[in-house]
Amino acid sequence: MFSPEGPSLRELAVQALSSVERGYDLLAPKFDHTPFRTPDSVLEAVASALARTGPFDDGLDLCCGTGAGIGVLARLCRRSATGIDFSAGMLAVARERVRPAGSRVAWVRADARALPFRSAFDLVVSFGAFGHFLPQEVPGLFAEVHSVLRPGGCFAFPVLAPPRPSSPAYWMLLGFDAVMRVRNAVWRPPFVMYYRAFRLADVRRELERAGFVVELQALEEFGRRSDGSPRVRMIVARRPLSSLSPRPEA
Numbered sequence: 001m002f003s004p005e006g007p008s009l010r011e012l013a014v015q016a017l018s019s020v021e022r023g024y025d026l027l028a029p030k031f032d033h034t035p036f037r038t039p040d041s042v043l044e045a046v047a048s049a050l051a052r053t054g055p056f057d058d059g060l061d062l063c064c065g066t067g068a069g070i071g072v073l074a075r076l077c078r079r080s081a082t083g084i085d086f087s088a089g090m091l092a093v094a095r096e097r098v099r100p101a102g103s104r105v106a107w108v109r110a111d112a113r114a115l116p117f118r119s120a121f122d123l124v125v126s127f128g129a130f131g132h133f134l135p136q137e138v139p140g141l142f143a144e145v146h147s148v149l150r151p152g153g154c155f156a157f158p159v160l161a162p163p164r165p166s167s168p169a170y171w172m173l174l175g176f177d178a179v180m181r182v183r184n185a186v187w188r189p190p191f192v193m194y195y196r197a198f199r200l201a202d203v204r205r206e207l208e209r210a211g212f213v214v215e216l217q218a219l220e221e222f223g224r225r226s227d228g229s230p231r232v233r234m235i236v237a238r239r240p241l242s243s244l245s246p247r248p249e250a
Contacts, residue, residue: 006033019189020132024065025089031066032097038068038127042158042232045219046125047072049234050156056122060084060148063112063129067094072125074100084108084115113140117148124148124155130198138203142210146239155212155237158219159200161229203235212237 007015007030015023024031031037050072057080059073064083073081081100084107085091091107098105110116112129124145133141145155163169173195184190207214214237218230225231 006030016183016191017187018191020191020193021087022189023191024087028066028087028089028093031090031093032068036128037066040068041221042127042219043068043072045221045232046127046156046158046234047075048221049217049219050076050123050125053154053236054123056153058082058121059123059125060117060121062124062126062145063132064094064107065090065127065129067098067107069125069127070094070098070105071100073123074105077123080104080106082106082108082121084110084112086111113137113144115144115148119148119150121148122150122153124153126155126157130157130203131193131195134192134194135202138198138206139209142206142212142237146210146212149239151239152241153239155207155235155239157235159198159203159233159235161225161231161233162196162199200233207235207237211239213240214238 007027011026011030015027018026027034054076056077059077059081061067061069061073061081061083064070064085065087067083070081070083081104083091083094083098083105085094086109088109091109095107108116113133130138142155149155163173165171177194177196180191180193184192204214204216214235217234217236218224219232219234220230222230222232
């Protein structure tokens with residue numbers, strides 16, 4: 001799973017026994033050599049799909065990590081691309097390694113649950129970060145994203161189809177989540193990372209409750225399952241143009 005340049009087993013153990021923020025500070029220098037970094041194939045597919053919707057002026061990569069998604073924003077946004085993360089270590093690596101040409105890039109350290117912007121972006125993207133939010137935190141997170149988008153702006157992110165119970169991946173993820181729950185029950189500080197807590201039906205419902213109009217787009221580059229459903233979808237959640245659009249009650 002890890003290249004020779006990636007973290008050792010000891011380093012991963014130290015990370016896992018830290019808080020989320022401290023763990024990613026420690027992992028940051030080697031993060032791009034782990035399977036946790038979003039594959040370029042996913043980034044390219046999202047960029048291609050969004051290119052048919054744009055262009056955009058200003059973009060935000062939510063929970064940007066080492067900045068893999070900034071390349072997507074730099075291609076799609078005519079004016080600026082901003083990466084935000086609460087790990088100082090991840091941002092330090094991003095500043096050093098990611099310098100896309102032709103786009104003004106900014107890096108901001110902040111918590112995604114309390115974003116320091118309002119109506120500042122036309123596009124918000126996020127890649128692989130939602131497992132770090134407990135289910136009860138998701139409504140507030142989506143409300144924050146809604147507030148930083150300009151009317152007509154969109155929030156886009158890929159979602160993989162869940163593995164079937166007959167597959168080894170299903171049991172591997174189930175086991176990982178179980179281990180994390182035990183770890184957090186007996187060890188402090190908690191490390192929030194649950195792979196099975198972000199379900200498509202729940203996500204769509206919470207986005208709509210936050211005031212978004214939600215569309216699902218198949219990323220056909222990844223093919224379809226035996227039942228015809230896409231292996232990977234992109235959620236495109238739009239903030240309505242009209243400020244008078246009704247917002248569902250909580």
